Amino acid sequence: MNGEIPALLPALPEIILAIGAMILLMLGVFRGNGSFTQVTNLSVLLLVICAAVMINEVGGERQVTFNNMFVTDAFAVFAKVLVYMGSAVALLISGKFLAEHKIDKFEYPILVLFATLGMLIMVSANNLMSLYVGLELQSLSLYVLAAMNRDRLRSTEAGLKYFVLGALSSGMLLYGISLIYGFSGTTEFDVLATSLQGEGTPEIGIVIGLVFLLAGLAFKVSAVPFHMWTPDVYEGSPTPVTAFFAAAPKVAAMALLVRAMINGFPALIDEWQQVIIFVSIASMLVGAFVALVQTNIKRLMAYSSIGHVGYALVGLAAGTQAGIEALLIYLAIYLTMTLGAFAAILSMRRSDGMVETIDDLAGLSETNLPMAVAISIFMFSLAGIPLLAGFFGKWFIFLAAVEAGLVPLAIIGFLASVVACFYYLRIIKVMFFDDPSEAFDGEHGRSVSLVVGTAAVLNSPVSFLLISSLAGAAAWAANSLLFQ
Amino acid sequence: MFFGENYLLSLMMLAPVIGSAIILFIRHKDAEIENRNVRSVALFTTLITFFMGLDLWAGFDNSTAEFQFVEKFQWFGDISYYLGVDGISVLFVLLTAFLMPIVILASWESISKRVKEYMIAFLVLEALMIGVFTALDIFLFYVFFEGGLIPMYLLIGIWGGVNRIYASFKFFLYTLLGSVLMLVAVLYMYFQSGTTDIPALMMYDFDVDVQSWLWLAFFASFAVKMPMWPVHTWLPDAHVQAPTGGSVILAGVLLKMGGYGFLRFSLPMLPEASIEFSWLIFTLSIIAIIYTSLVALVQEDIKKLIAYSSVAHMGFVTIGIFLLNTNGIEGAIFTMLSHGVVSGALFLCVGVIYDRLHTREISRYGGLAVNMKIYAVTFVLFSLASVGLPGTSGFIGEFLVLNGSFAYNSWITFLAATGVILGAAYMLYLVRRLIFGELDKDDVKAMPDLSLREKLIFAPLVAVVLWMGIYPNSFLDPMHVSVQALLETHFPAQMTRETTHAATIDTSSAVVGR
Numbered sequence: 001m002n003g004e005i006p007a008l009l010p011a012l013p014e015i016i017l018a019i020g021a022m023i024l025l026m027l028g029v030f031r032g033n034g035s036f037t038q039v040t041n042l043s044v045l046l047l048v049i050c051a052a053v054m055i056n057e058v059g060g061e062r063q064v065t066f067n068n069m070f071v072t073d074a075f076a077v078f079a080k081v082l083v084y085m086g087s088a089v090a091l092l093i094s095g096k097f098l099a100e101h102k103i104d105k106f107e108y109p110i111l112v113l114f115a116t117l118g119m120l121i122m123v124s125a126n127n128l129m130s131l132y133v134g135l136e137l138q139s140l141s142l143y144v145l146a147a148m149n150r151d152r153l154r155s156t157e158a159g160l161k162y163f164v165l166g167a168l169s170s171g172m173l174l175y176g177i178s179l180i181y182g183f184s185g186t187t188e189f190d191v192l193a194t195s196l197q198g199e200g201t202p203e204i205g206i207v208i209g210l211v212f213l214l215a216g217l218a219f220k221v222s223a224v225p226f227h228m229w230t231p232d233v234y235e236g237s238p239t240p241v242t243a244f245f246a247a248a249p250k251v252a253a254m255a256l257l258v259r260a261m262i263n264g265f266p267a268l269i270d271e272w273q274q275v276i277i278f279v280s281i282a283s284m285l286v287g288a289f290v291a292l293v294q295t296n297i298k299r300l301m302a303y304s305s306i307g308h309v310g311y312a313l314v315g316l317a318a319g320t321q322a323g324i325e326a327l328l329i330y331l332a333i334y335l336t337m338t339l340g341a342f343a344a345i346l347s348m349r350r351s352d353g354m355v356e357t358i359d360d361l362a363g364l365s366e367t368n369l370p371m372a373v374a375i376s377i378f379m380f381s382l383a384g385i386p387l388l389a390g391f392f393g394k395w396f397i398f399l400a401a402v403e404a405g406l407v408p409l410a411i412i413g414f415l416a417s418v419v420a421c422f423y424y425l426r427i428i429k430v431m432f433f434d435d436p437s438e439a440f441d442g443e444h445g446r447s448v449s450l451v452v453g454t455a456a457v458l459n460s461p462v463s464f465l466l467i468s469s470l471a472g473a474a475a476w477a478a479n480s481l482l483f484q
Numbered sequence: 485m486f487f488g489e490n491y492l493l494s495l496m497m498l499a500p501v502i503g504s505a506i507i508l509f510i511r512h513k514d515a516e517i518e519n520r521n522v523r524s525v526a527l528f529t530t531l532i533t534f535f536m537g538l539d540l541w542a543g544f545d546n547s548t549a550e551f552q553f554v555e556k557f558q559w560f561g562d563i564s565y566y567l568g569v570d571g572i573s574v575l576f577v578l579l580t581a582f583l584m585p586i587v588i589l590a591s592w593e594s595i596s597k598r599v600k601e602y603m604i605a606f607l608v609l610e611a612l613m614i615g616v617f618t619a620l621d622i623f624l625f626y627v628f629f630e631g632g633l634i635p636m637y638l639l640i641g642i643w644g645g646v647n648r649i650y651a652s653f654k655f656f657l658y659t660l661l662g663s664v665l666m667l668v669a670v671l672y673m674y675f676q677s678g679t680t681d682i683p684a685l686m687m688y689d690f691d692v693d694v695q696s697w698l699w700l701a702f703f704a705s706f707a708v709k710m711p712m713w714p715v716h717t718w719l720p721d722a723h724v725q726a727p728t729g730g731s732v733i734l735a736g737v738l739l740k741m742g743g744y745g746f747l748r749f750s751l752p753m754l755p756e757a758s759i760e761f762s763w764l765i766f767t768l769s770i771i772a773i774i775y776t777s778l779v780a781l782v783q784e785d786i787k788k789l790i791a792y793s794s795v796a797h798m799g800f801v802t803i804g805i806f807l808l809n810t811n812g813i814e815g816a817i818f819t820m821l822s823h824g825v826v827s828g829a830l831f832l833c834v835g836v837i838y839d840r841l842h843t844r845e846i847s848r849y850g851g852l853a854v855n856m857k858i859y860a861v862t863f864v865l866f867s868l869a870s871v872g873l874p875g876t877s878g879f880i881g882e883f884l885v886l887n888g889s890f891a892y893n894s895w896i897t898f899l900a901a902t903g904v905i906l907g908a909a910y911m912l913y914l915v916r917r918l919i920f921g922e923l924d925k926d927d928v929k930a931m932p933d934l935s936l937r938e939k940l941i942f943a944p945l946v947a948v949v950l951w952m953g954i955y956p957n958s959f960l961d962p963m964h965v966s967v968q969a970l971l972e973t974h975f976p977a978q979m980t981r982e983t984t985h986a987a988t989i990d991t992s993s994a995v996v997g998r
Contacts, residue, residue: 365601380634385660387612387631395623395671402671410671414664421660425637425653433641433649468560 010063010072013050014120020046021113028106036104043109044088051084071126074480079123079255086248087116093343094240096445103149115141119252128177128187139166146237158236165229169219176212189264196267214275220253224282227306234302243342246305251331269319276317283310288419297358314397318404325478326396333393340455341378347444363436372431374456381459383424384417389463493553493567493618496536500607503529519599526603530584537581544574546961549969563680566621571966576617579824583736584610587729589941590832594839609635613737620682644725651725658718662708669701686752699757702750710742713772716795723791728835736828740820743801755974762806772799773903780910786834786844797823804885807892808978813967815884822877829866829945840931851923856933860919862942867915869949871908877952
C-alpha cells in the first residue's frame with residue numbers, strides 16, 4: 001500500500017497470458033479472419049508456455065501478492081494444470097468444426113484465452129474481490145462463446161439464457177459478498193477465517209451471506225438446484241464450445257469453491273457442509289434420473305456433468321484433507337473423460353453436417369470399431385465401472401465420505417451411479433447391439449483423433465499405472481490447502 | 485513345478501491378455517482365414533493357461549492353510565497388487581482354466597460374426613475371473629469382480645438371442661446394484677482397519693453391531709451373483725439369451741464367485757454376523773431349492789430349465805457354506821466345482837442341438853436316442869450327474885452338504901433332500917422328452933450325431949465328471965486343510981459341536997473314502 005510495486009513472480013504466468021492474449025488479439029485484428037488457424041495454434045503454444053512457466057518458475061510454495069488478493073500454492077498449481085489442459089485441448093479439437101460452420105473467427109481462441117485467464121485468477125483468488133473479478137472475466141467470455149454461432153437461433157438462445165441466468169447468479173454472489181463484508185468487516189479469506197474462529201454461534205448475517213455465496217457458486221459449477229441453464233447451453237452452443245464449458249470452467253469453479261470454503265470459512269463448516277451435502281445429493285439424483293430420458297447426446301452429457309459435479313462435491317462435503325484430495329483426483333479424471341467424450345461427439349458427422357442424437361451412433365461398432373471402443377471406454381469410465389479410470393475417482397471420493405462419517409451419502413451416491421449406469425449402457429448398446437445406420441464421414445481431423453485416442457488410453461486400464469502418481473500429486477496439492 | 489513359481493498367477497492372467505492383444509493384430513484379406521487364425525490363437529492361449537493351471541495344481545502344497553504362490557507389490561496408498569491361492573480358491577482357478585478351452589472349441593462354428601471381438605471378450609473375461617479367485621487385496625478383488633461385467637455384458641448383448649438387450653441390461657444392472665452396496669462395506673472396512681489386505685482383514689475383529697450391516701452389504705452382492713432366491717430372476721434371462729459359450733462361463737464360473745465371496749469374506753471377516761444370519765441363508769436356500777425345482781419342472785425352454793436347476797444347486801451351496809462345519813463347506817465347494825463342470829456340459833449339450841435346429845423349445849425335439857446315439861449317452865450322463873447319481877461328481881457334493889446339515893438340524897436335511905428328489909424329477913422328465921420317445925419329426929431325423937470336434941469337447945468333461953465322482957479325494961485334499969483352518973480360527977464353538985457330533989455320525993469319511 002505504500003507505492004511499492006507488488007511481487008509479480010507469483011502471478012507471472014497470468015501476466016504472460018494476459019499480455020500474450022492481447023498481442024494475439026492485435027495480430028488477429030490486423031490479419032483478419034484468415035488468421036484463425038495461426039492464432040489458434042499460437043494460443044495453444046501460449047497456454048503451454050504459461051503452464052511451463054508456472055511449473056518451473058512459480059512452483060508449489062505458498063506465495064501471496066497484490067495485498068493478499070492473489071495466492072499461489074500447490075493446490076493452485078494442480079488446478080491450473082487441469083485448466084490449461086482443458087483449454088488447450090478444447091482449442092485443438094475445435095478448428096475443423098468451426099471452419100465447417102463458417103464461424104472460424106479469430107476471436108474464438110482469444111475469448112478462450114481470456115476465459116482461461118479468468119479461471120486462473122479464480123483458482124488463485126484469496127479474497128472475495130479477486131474471486132468476483134476472476135469469475136466475471138471468465139463468465140463474460142463464456143457468454144460470448146456460447147453465442148458464437150450467431151446466425152443460428154439455438155446458439156444465440158443459449159448465449160442469452162446463459163447471460164441472463166449468469167447475471168442473476170452473479171447478483172446473488174455479490175449480495176452474499178456484501179453481507180459477509182458487512183458483518184465481518186473483511187473480504188480476505190485468511191482474515192475471515194481467523195475472525196470467525198471461536199465465536200460460538202456465527203452471526204445470522206454471515207450465514208445468510210454464505211448461503212448466497214454458495215448459491216452463486218453452485219450456479220457456476222452447475223449444481224442442482226442451479227443447473228437449469230446447463231442442458232440448454234450445452235445443446236445450443238457449438239460443440240467445441242460445449243466441450244470447453246464442460247471441462248476447464250468446471251475445474252476452476254470447483255477449485256474456487258473449495259478454496260473459499262476451506263480457507264475462508266473453516267469455522268462455519270457445520271453450516272456450509274449441510275448445504276454442500278444437499279446440493280451434492282440433489283445433483284447426483286437429477287444427473288442420474290433426468291438423463292435417462294434424453295435423446296440428444298449433448299443434453300445427455302450435460303446431465304451427466306451435473307451428476308459428476310454432485311460426486312465431486314461429495315469430496316468437499318467430507319471437508320477433510322482426504323476429501324479435497326479425492327475431489328482433485330476426481331476432477332482430473334473427469335477432465336479426461338469429458339474431453340474425450342466431446343472429441344468423440346465432434347466426430348459424429350455425416351456428409352450433410354453434424355448429427356447429435358444418440359440413435360445416430362447406431363451400429364458404430366461395425367462402421368468404425370476404434371471409435372466405438374473409445375466411446376465405450378469413456379462411457380464405462382463415466383459410469384465408474386472398475387477397470388477404467390472413472391472407478392478410481394468414485395473410490396477416492398466415497399472413501400473420503402465414509403471416513404468423514406457420511407455413509408448414507410456414499411450409499412445414495414452409489415445407488416445414483418447404478419441409475420446413471422443405465423444411460424451410459426444405452427449408448428454402448430446403441431453402438432454395439434443395434435443394426436448400423438449410415439456411417440460417419442471419417443474426415444474429423446487428426447487432432448480430434450489424437451485427443452480421442454489419448455483420452456481413451458488414459459481412461460483404459462493403463463490408468464492402473466498412473467493412478468499412483470495422480471494420487472500423490474493430489475495429496476501434495478490438498479495438503480498445501482489445509483495446512484499452510 | 486516346472487516354471488514360473490514366483491509369478492505363476494500373474495502369468496495365468498497375463499497369458500489371455502497377451503493372447504487377446506495378438507488377436508487384435510491378426511488381419512487377413514480373406515475373412516475365413518482371419519477367423520480361423522483368430523480361433524486358433526484363442527484356443528492356443530487358453531490351452532497354455534490351462535497347462536499353467538495344472539502346474540499350479542501340481543505345485544500346490546495340500547498340507548498348509550497358508551496362501552501360496554504369493555505375489556505382492558505396493559500399488560498406491562495402502563493398496564497393493566497382492567495375489568495368492570489357498571485350498572479354497574486353487575480349484576476355482578483350475579476350473580476356470582479348464583472350462584475356457586472347451587468354451588473356445590464350442591464356439592468354433594456357432595460364432596461366425598465378429599469372431600475377433602468375441603474371442604477377445606472371452607480372453608479378457610478369463611483373465612478377470614482368474615483375478616477374482618486369486619486377488620488377496622479387497623480393492624483388487626472388487627476391480628476384477630466388477631470388471632467382469634463389461635465383457636459379459638458385451639457377450640450377451642452382441643452374440644445373444646432375440647431378447648438379448650433386455651437380458652444384458654438386467655444382468656449388468658442387477659449385479660451392479662448388489663455390488664455397489666458391497667463397495668460401501670469395503671470402504672468402511674478399509675476405513676476401520678486401515679488395510680485392504682484380505683489376510684489381515686480376516687484377522688481383524690469388527691465390532692459386532694457393525695458386522696451385521698457389513699454382512700448384509702456383502703450379502704446383497706453375493707446373493708445376486710450366486711444367485712439366491714428372490715434375486716435370481718436375472719439368471720434365466722441371461723442364460724437363455726447368452727450364446728452357448730457365455731452360458732457355460734456364466735454357469736460354470738461366474739456363479740461361483742458368489743459362493744467364493746461368502747467363503748472368502750463373509751465367513752472369516754464377519755463370523756458373528758454369519759452365525760447370526762445363517763437362518764436367513766437357510767430359509768432362502770430351501771425356498772430356492774424347492775421353488776426353483778418346481779419352476780424347472782414346467783419349463784418349455786431347455787436353457788431356462790437348466791438355469792433354474794442352477795439356482796436350486798446353488799441353494800445347496802449356500803446351505804453348505806453356512807452350516808459352518810467341515811462337511812458342509814467342503815460339500816459346498818465340491819458342489820460348486822461339480823456344478824461348474826456339469827451345468828457347463830449341459831449347456832454345451834443344448835448348444836449342440838441348438839446349432840442344428842436353432843430352437844431351444846423342448847417339444848421341438850424327441851427321440852434323439854435313435855439318430856444321435858453318442859449324443860444321447862453324453863446327455864443322459866450329464867443329466868444324471870446333475871441329479872446326483874452316485875459315481876458322478878454331483879453325488880459327492882450333495883451328500884457332504886446333506887451330511888453336514890444332518891449334524892446341524894435334520895429339518896434342513898429333510899427339506900433340502902426334497903430338492904434332490906425334485907431335481908431327479910425335472911431332469912429325467914427333460915431326458916424323456918428330449919432323448920427318448922418317438923422320433924417323428926423330419927428335421928430332427930436329419931440331425932447328424934456328434935462331430936469329432938464336439939466329441940473332443942465332451943470327452944474331457946465326461947472324464948472329469950467320473951473322476952470327481954469315483955475318486956473325489958484328488959479334489960477334496962487340497963481344500964481340506966484350508967477349510968479346517970477357516971473353521972478353527974473363526975468358528976471354534978462350531979468346531980467343538982461338530983466333533984461331538986462326529987463321534988455319533990461318522991459316515992461321511994467312510995463313504996468318500998478318506
